[in-house]
Amino acid sequence: MIVRITPDAFDPAAEFAAFEAAQGTGAGAVVTFLGRVRAPGDADRYTLTLEHYPGMAEREIGAILEEARSRWKLLDALVIHRHGRLAPGEPIVLVATAAAHRGEAFAAASFIMDFLKTRAPFWKKEAAGDSARWVEARASDDEAARRWTT
Amino acid sequence: MVTVLYFAWLRERIGRGEEEIPLPQPATVEGLLDTLRSRGGVYDETFADTDKLRAAVNQVHVDLRHPVADGDEVAFFPPVTGGRA
Numbered sequence: 001m002i003v004r005i006t007p008d009a010f011d012p013a014a015e016f017a018a019f020e021a022a023q024g025t026g027a028g029a030v031v032t033f034l035g036r037v038r039a040p041g042d043a044d045r046y047t048l049t050l051e052h053y054p055g056m057a058e059r060e061i062g063a064i065l066e067e068a069r070s071r072w073k074l075l076d077a078l079v080i081h082r083h084g085r086l087a088p089g090e091p092i093v094l095v096a097t098a099a100a101h102r103g104e105a106f107a108a109a110s111f112i113m114d115f116l117k118t119r120a121p122f123w124k125k126e127a128a129g130d131s132a133r134w135v136e137a138r139a140s141d142d143e144a145a146r147r148w149t150t
Numbered sequence: 151m152v153t154v155l156y157f158a159w160l161r162e163r164i165g166r167g168e169e170e171i172p173l174p175q176p177a178t179v180e181g182l183l184d185t186l187r188s189r190g191g192v193y194d195e196t197f198a199d200t201d202k203l204r205a206a207v208n209q210v211h212v213d214l215r216h217p218v219a220d221g222d223e224v225a226f227f228p229p230v231t232g233g234r235a
Contacts, residue, residue: 051158053225056209117230119211123158124231134159137229 001069001077003061005052007084012091019078019096027075029102031109033095039088046128050092052083053121064115068097071111072104079112083122111148118145152182152218157227160203163196173220179205180214182224197226204229 012034020030039046065077078096086092095112099105124135151170161167174181183200186193197203200214206225207216218224 051161053155053157053206053209053227056206056225059209060211119230121157121206121225121227121230123228125158134228135231137231 001062001065002079003058003065004078004080005054005057005061005083006080007082010080010082010091010094012094015078015080015094016096019076019098023076023098026100027098028100029105030096030098031102031105032097033093033109033113034091035093035113037086037088037090037092041128046088046126048086048092049125049127050083050086051123051125052081056121057081057083060120061116064112064119067115068108068111072099072108074099074104074108077108077112079116081116081120081122114141114144114148117141151220153223154182154186155223155225157225159228160196160226163192165192173218177218178214179207179212179216179218179224182218183214183226202228 016032019032023030037048061079061081065079068074068077074097076098078094080094082090082092093116095109095116097105097108097112099108118141126133126135152173153168154171155168156164156166171182171185174185183197187197204227205212205214205216206227207218208223209225
């Protein structure tokens with residue numbers, strides 16, 4: 001289980017290759033999710049800045065991975081999350097899971113993303129031209145996380 | 151003393167990310183909020199609406215009734231908006 005929070009751009013293909021190569025022969029399924037900066041409208045003037053709580057961010061994501069491991073037979077998991085200033089199209093977050101079968105790998109990756117969005121201490125600020133605003137939390141994200149609690 | 155951290159728009163509005171505050175009475179997150187509000191001005195505005203606030207003690211999410219002890223790190227921030235898609 002690896003958690004990496006970094007201000008630096010990462011190469012999704014290289015990260016996937018390294019994660020996949022590290023898995024043993026018992027891992028029949030590897031699932032990856034990549035979140036990218038999605039720009040509304042005037043993309044070339046748009047930037048996203050991610051602020052995070054150093055220490056707590058690593059700790060919360062680590063706890064989410066442990067929770068995922070206890071629910072499914074996860075063999076391995078990786079989360080890479082950017083912070084700082086990002087341009088449209090740049091990767092923000094990579095989640096990778098490895099399990100014996102695809103059902104567990106898909107479910108765990110989905111669970112990790114849903115909880116990442118409601119528990120990991122990151123805050124987004126959008127800027128376009130001269131105006132900037134903090135993005136507000138969405139009720140739909142809380143609902144997505146809640147579906148795992150039944 | 152308690153180390154208090156602010157993030158996102160709270161940090162911007164208050165104009166600093168961190169400060170040391172004497173242990174409040176009652177020694178809870180809510181007690182700390184009362185201390186901060188009693189300073190008036192920008193503090194009173196920032197902490198007026200607790201619906202928009204989340205708190206952590208020693209880097210763990212807590213509710214406002216959670217106790218605070220000497221040497222704790224208490225953080226205030228808006229609901230998180232990480233991840234994507």
